[in-house]
Amino acid sequence: MRVLAILAAYNEERFIAACLEHLFRQGVEAYLIDNSSSDQTAAIASRYLGHGLIGIEQFPRAGIYSWEPILRRKEQLATNLEADWFIHIDPDEFRLSPSSGSSLAQALDDVDRQGYNAVNFSEFAFVPTREAPNHDHRDFQKTMRWYYPFRPSSAPHRLNAWRRQEKPVELAWSGGHQVRFSGLRPYPESFPMRHYLFLSIPHAVHKYLERTYDPFEVANGWHRARAQLRLEMIKLPAQEELRPYLGDDLLDDSTPRTRHFLFDKTWASMQAP
Numbered sequence: 667m668r669v670l671a672i673l674a675a676y677n678e679e680r681f682i683a684a685c686l687e688h689l690f691r692q693g694v695e696a697y698l699i700d701n702s703s704s705d706q707t708a709a710i711a712s713r714y715l716g717h718g719l720i721g722i723e724q725f726p727r728a729g730i731y732s733w734e735p736i737l738r739r740k741e742q743l744a745t746n747l748e749a750d751w752f753i754h755i756d757p758d759e760f761r762l763s764p765s766s767g768s769s770l771a772q773a774l775d776d777v778d779r780q781g782y783n784a785v786n787f788s789e790f791a792f793v794p795t796r797e798a799p800n801h802d803h804r805d806f807q808k809t810m811r812w813y814y815p816f817r818p819s820s821a822p823h824r825l826n827a828w829r830r831q832e833k834p835v836e837l838a839w840s841g842g843h844q845v846r847f848s849g850l851r852p853y854p855e856s857f858p859m860r861h862y863l864f865l866s867i868p869h870a871v872h873k874y875l876e877r878t879y880d881p882f883e884v885a886n887g888w889h890r891a892r893a894q895l896r897l898e899m900i901k902l903p904a905q906e907e908l909r910p911y912l913g914d915d916l917l918d919d920s921t922p923r924t925r926h927f928l929f930d931k932t933w934a935s936m937q938a939p
Contacts, residue, residue, distance in 0.1 A: 668749045677703045680806075695719070696719050731878060744831075762859065786853070788858050791813055792862045818924050863926065864928070
């Protein structure tokens with residue numbers, strides 16, 4: 667069975683190699699939409715062409731971050747590219763099998779054999795801490811080992827792996843969080859996902875503050891927390907507020923946060939000196 671991850675990236679040189687290599691170890695191939703990056707994202711990714719990465723395309727940017735057109739393009743690609751399963755994924759996300767004894771591709775094949783056609787992912791957000799604030803290097807997965815489970819509502823938050831459909835699927839309606847199509851039958855167990863939000867405070871500034879968000883999308887409720895983020899709001903949690911990473915099979919999804927630390931104004935104000 668062929669599983670294909672469709673990535674979109676803008677200036678993700680910190681993550682792109684680690685993300686691609688993780689996917690390939692999980693038996694998953696990849697296709698990259700580069701949103702006119704000005705860093706080395708495309709150059710780094712091109713090293714993997716023919717070795718798990720099946721293609722790179724350039725997507726125009728026009729000076730602002732517009733997410734909906736990229737999601738529409740992903741919908742098209744999921745119709746045109748050859749694969750049995752697709753995953754909508756970002757470069758800072760590391761999707762996993764429910765058990766380290768099997769690859770993600772093997773786990774999706776098992777889901778397929780049971781007659782299900784979509785999978786949700788539980789998000790585990792990894793962030794720097796006050797005690798260890800800087801992980802802006804290639805070994806961030808080895809050093810940034812504190813996390814919290816994140817689930818903003820009772821609805822599936824990352825229902826975005828799906829079996830190929832005869833008709834086009836919908837991603838843009840949910841901002842990419844939930845795929846939609848007729849006959850949707852989600853697998854009852856969520857797979858885990860490690861999500862590395864940012865690697866240091868300077869990286870958070872670069873990733874979120876030095877970006878112009880599409881005003882129409884912000885008005886419609888997308889990117890709002892990111893668009894409202896200010897430097898004085900960026901406060902790192904203490905390790906005692908998080909959970910230590912002990913392994914993928916031991917990720918704890920109990921009592922999840924409904925807001926990310928970085929975008930929680932109430933929490934940030936409580937941390938102010």
